[in-house]
Amino acid sequence: MISTICACLLSSQLLRVASRSIVAIGYDLESATLRLVFRKGQVDDYYEVPPVIVSQFRAAPSKGRYYSNFIKGHFNRQRIQ
Incomplete structure (x- = not known):
């Protein structure tokens, strides 16, 4: 599935988590865009x-909990797939 998504990546690489x-996190510093790939395919x-949010997210012991508390509902979102 990751290989299918690679065609629509931002300029940064996805980091598997x-x-x-x-499944994976990608971030484009220039546009401040965070890309998330979910297990269900979205x-x-x-x-x-902000970069600090992405750094904390990558370092968080629970990615799902960090996502729910600090990303979901806090930033404008667009479903890509």
Whole structure:
């Protein structure tokens, strides 16, 4: 599935993560766009996400919990796939 998504990536690479709900995280610093690939196949872009949020997200022991508390509902989202 990741290979299918590679065709629509941002300029940054996706980082695979250990999570029950999220497969990979990508971030484009220039546009401040966070891309999330979910286990169920959805790909969402979140806009105007500060780099500090992305750094904390990548370092969080629970990606799903961090996503729910600090990303979901806090940034404009567009479903890509």
